[in-house]
Amino acid sequence: EIEGATAVIHLAGEPVLAGRWSDEHKRRVRNSRIESTRLLVEAMRTAKVKPAAFLCASAVGYYGGREGDEELDEESSPGEDFLARVVRDWEAAADRATALGIRVVKLRIGLVLGENGGLLGKMVPLFRKFVGGPVGSGRQVLPWIHIDDTVGLILFALDRPDIQGPLNVTAPSPVTMEEFCHQLGRALRRPSLLRVPAPLLRLALGEAADPMLSGQKALPRVALRQGYVFRHPTLPSALADLFGSTS
16 A cells, blocks of 8 residues: 555554553553554555655644643653653654655644544533533643644645644644633533542543643644644634534
8 A cells, every 4th residue: 555655644543541541551552653653664665666755643742741831832842751752752653754765744633623532522421411621720721623624734734845843733722621611611502610620530540630630732833834724723613613603
């Protein structure tokens, strides 16, 4: 399949949020990303006609969990927690394709909002049952992005040979968990009142609670600089598209 292909787009990976993190689950999270990327790069190495571009999924988890309001762009330093280390090694595996003369784009994808699955797949059922609300302090920043812009940015990077290296696949207007839940409740015509305290979440999930209790104010500076126009630059616009008007 790779022989003579124009590009390779690699989005595979074991789901991160799946209850408590056992050693086995953490191994699957790591290997499903790094080993699959290594195998793809090796396949590209052996191809006689190599693809021009390799677009490899990455994640805003590269920056680690941040509790403050620090703005993060593609040049910001990496974090040191488990997910940040996984993403660093994941990107390093993808970068090996550059030695083959292949353009590498590392798609640091945020929290994708779509009708099925993902973040909303976990939150919407709770809101519909009138038990939705923020977790932890509510001050953690969520780097969300609509599914249409996720696909749009991948296609944009595919078609632009001047884009290479890290690319934050996030909307230009990240919001706090508190604001996200408020807007989601408004879109669903449900209250956002039931807060989940951080100690309770940590008791239930252990280390797996960390990504929910911290965030990243990741901004798509490269995409904006290159002229990408977001279909849904604001959260109300994204939720209105998914659930109807929020007015």
